[in-house]
Amino acid sequence: MxxxxxxxxxxxxxxxxxxxxxxxxxxxxxxxxxxxxxxxxxxxxxxxxxxxxxxxxxxxxxxxxxxxxxxxxxxxxxxxxxxxxxxxxxxxxxxxxxxxxxxxxxxxxxxxxxxxxxxxxxxxxxxxxxxxxxxxxxxxxxxxxxxxxxxxxxxxxxxxxxxxxxxPHRANAVKLAGNFMLIAAIEAMGEAAALAEGHGVTGADLLDLLTSTLFASPVYKNYGGLIAARRYEPPGFNLKLGAKDVGLVLSAAGAAGVPMPFASVLRDNLIEAIGHGDADKDLAALAEVARRRGRPA
The missing domain is CATH 3.40.50.720 (NAD(P)-binding Rossmann-like Domain)
Known part of the structure; x- marks a missing residue:
């Protein structure tokens, strides 16, 4: 280059x-x-x-x-x-x-x-x-x-x-499919970390293991690090934009007659995070939804 x-x-x-x-x-x-x-x-x-x-x-x-x-x-x-x-x-x-x-x-x-x-x-x-x-x-x-x-x-x-x-629109379909997988990965890490914490293991220790072994790929490592540290500011990509993208995923899925039940769950969880005041935090803050549900105030 x-x-x-x-x-x-x-x-x-x-x-x-x-x-x-x-x-x-x-x-x-x-x-x-x-x-x-x-x-x-x-x-x-x-x-x-x-x-x-x-x-x-x-x-x-x-x-x-x-x-x-x-x-x-x-x-x-x-x-x-x-x-x-x-x-x-x-x-x-x-x-x-x-x-x-x-x-x-x-x-x-x-x-x-x-x-x-x-x-x-x-x-x-x-x-x-x-x-x-x-x-x-x-x-x-x-x-x-x-x-x-x-x-x-x-x-x-x-x-x-x-x-x-x-x-041209095929490239946009690929981008939306990729963003769906990325947000689903954050949700999976958030739920897994909440499960570990429910049994006395820190989410950071769990994510360190998994993102160094089974899930040693950029999305898991980068977002896993943010989730482990609970470091959601400054945002690289904010949660509100992630919610917008999942809406686009569901619209594209509906137009093609493709049900995406996980995408519907992600949309609801992102809406919950926004309602909790996390709209302008990094997308990784989606992990806090599972944490709050497992540790109600």
């Missing part, structure tokens, strides 16, 4: 949350020209090498535009309701990297096709520190020729691009 001197692309990036900032830094480091716009001003402060622009339309231009927004409403508001596809200066392609619903992904693919702007869904796996390091796993689907043109950008932001065919 060395510097791509002389091969830099002209890129607009819309959305400078913690993930977007890390992605912008990775693009700059790889030699691309990066214009940035965020709905709230000041988001580009302290971000070296980028060019802040005054409107979303100025960012939605050049060789490629990248969107990394919080949810369906934000993406629809900026791209569709904001009329960006009606403008004169449209980008060579649009890389949509947000975690959004399958239904919106299908709508956006059709809207972009009518506008003549290639649309690639490219959601990512990785927390903000992984984005900052340019080490994301990127799930891409869309027109193969457009993905090939976007590859230098994908290579700057990720260690690997995983292709899932020509229909």
């Amino acid at each position: 060395g510097m791509k001197v002389g091969l830099g692309m002209d890129v607009g990036l819309i959305g400078l949350g913690r993930m977007g900032r890390g992605m912008a830094a990775s693009l700059v480091r790889a030699g691309h020209g990066v214009r940035v716009w965020n709905r709230s001003p000041g988001a580009a402060d302290g971000l070296a090498g980028v060019t802040p622009v005054a409107s979303a339309a100025e960012a939605f231009a050049g060789d490629a535009a990248i969107t990394m927004l919080a949810d369906d409403a934000a993406l629809r508001g900026v791209i569709v309701e904001g009329g960006l596809l009606d403008g004169d200066r449209r980008p060579g392609l649009h890389l949509s990297m947000s975690t959004i619903s399958v239904a919106l992904a299908q709508d956006l693919a059709a809207i972009h096709a009518r506008a003549g702007v290639p649309y690639i869904a490219a959601p990512v796996f990785g927390r903000p520190d992984v984005a900052e390091a340019g080490a994301l796993n990127i799930v891409a689907a869309g027109d193969p020729e457009a993905i090939a043109r976007a590859q230098p950008l994908l290579d700057a932001m990720g260690t690997r691009t995983w292709g899932f065919g020509p229909e």
Whole structure:
């Protein structure tokens, strides 16, 4: 992943949350020209090498535009309701990297096709520190020729691009399936830790054993460490966003006629955690639901 001197692309990036900032830094480091716009001003402060622009339309231009927004409403508001596809200066392609619903992904693919702007869904796996390091796993689907043109950008932001065919929404289905498994892992660790604690074993000792042996994988190790330490702030990915994602999982499952009973349980437990005041804590705080139930005040 060395510097791509002389091969830099002209890129607009819309959305400078913690993930977007890390992605912008990775693009700059790889030699691309990066214009940035965020709905709230000041988001580009302290971000070296980028060019802040005054409107979303100025960012939605050049060789490629990248969107990394919080949810369906934000993406629809900026791209569709904001009329960006009606403008004169449209980008060579649009890389949509947000975690959004399958239904919106299908709508956006059709809207972009009518506008003549290639649309690639490219959601990512990785927390903000992984984005900052340019080490994301990127799930891409869309027109193969457009993905090939976007590859230098994908290579700057990720260690690997995983292709899932020509229909963009398939990448979003993969992202939602992955997030479901991640949240289910947190729930499993929370329940297992509560069981151990009910018999005089600390959750930390149990999780140290299991995440070093049977479950020695990144999700279990990273989230297991947070659960063991009960360290839920600052959040890498907050619980409220996790609840949003499980809602998207259930919508996509319903549309495909696929029952997901575990996802329904996760949704209810996330709602309980939010009701308890944990919305802005790390997703790992879901483990506290099982702990509280097993140790009622």
